[in-house]
Amino acid sequence: MKKTLLATTLLGLLSISSAQASTLVGFKVGGDYWQADTSGSFNSDDGVAQTYNYDSDAQGSVWIAIEHPIPLVPNIKIRENRLEGKGSQANSDFTFNDHQFSGATTAYNDLSNTDFVLYYEILDNDIVALDLGAAYKQMHGSIRVQDPGHPEEVDVDSGIVMAYANAEVGVPGLGLYAFADVMLGIDESSVYDINAGLGWKFDGIALDTAIRVGYREFKFDVDDFSSTTQNMSFKGAFAGLELTF
Structure with a gap:
């Protein structure tokens, strides 16, 4: 009888320990599909802003949180953001990266980047959740200008220190939140x-699922950043999915 009771107690303790271990670390993974309108300009070598007619295109983000x-x-x-804009200009007359462009040209402005975020959960309940922290946005893109016979490209690969905040306000029992x-x-x-x-x-039993829809804007207005000066904007509606383990 004592052996049975001892075995039952040990089994219960092991079960509790296992449950606590499984909730010690949580993971979130997700992704967004973003239909963004692209607009803006970058400067030529003489400091004059060059405006292109950019196409609206699909962008995307994927992330993991621990x-x-x-x-x-x-x-x-950690969030990876794909941001690429392609634009045209009919009557170019400027110098970019020491090359003279004239006539019809195409610009490829790649502002893809990776976010590294460190944050604290200030509030975490079914009604209000708030995270605050800091981030480092590492750019890994470029600006490329080309005419029918010659391309010129400048890397955009510096980083930006940023403040970070995330907030949620939910309706208990419905699963709906802003x-x-x-x-x-x-x-x-x-x-x-x-x-x-x-x-x-x-x-769910093993994981929770969240469906997200909303509006996103990325503004990149910089002066002499990775040897480029530009004022670009990506904005539009997105839809995404997030899984919590």
């Missing part, structure tokens, strides 16, 4: 990446 209950240690989120995700440039104060919208959460 959350834990360890005090003072921030959670981490959200806003904000990144504001610190060393580049005219750069921001913001989105807001509505989501629906569905609780």
Whole structure:
């Protein structure tokens, strides 16, 4: 009898320990499809802004977040953002990267980047959730200008220190929530990446699923950043999915 009771107690303790271990670290993975309108300009070698007629195109983001209950240690989120704009100009007459362009030209402005975010959960309940932290947006794109016979390209590969905030306001029992995700440039104060919208959460046994729709804008207004000066904007509606383990 004592052996049976001891075995049952040990089994119960092991089950509790296993459950606690499984909730010690949480993972979120997700992705957004973003139909963005692209507009803006970049400067030629003489400092004159060159405006192109950019196509509206599909952009995208994927991310993973790792959350834990360890005090003072921030959670981490890594998000990869694909941002590519293609534009045309009929009557070019400027110098870019020491090459003279004239007539019809095409510009390819790649502002793809990776966000590295460290944040703390300030609030976390069914009604209000709030995360605050800091981020580093690492650019890994380029500006390429070409006419029918010659291309010139300049890499855009510097980084930006940013403030980060994420907020959610939910309706208990319905799974419906509103959200806003904000990144504001610190060393580049005219750069921001913001989105807001509505989501629906569905609780599962092994994972929770959230469907998201909203509006996002990325503003990239910089002066002598990776040897480029430009003022570009990507904005439009998006839809996405997030899984929580």
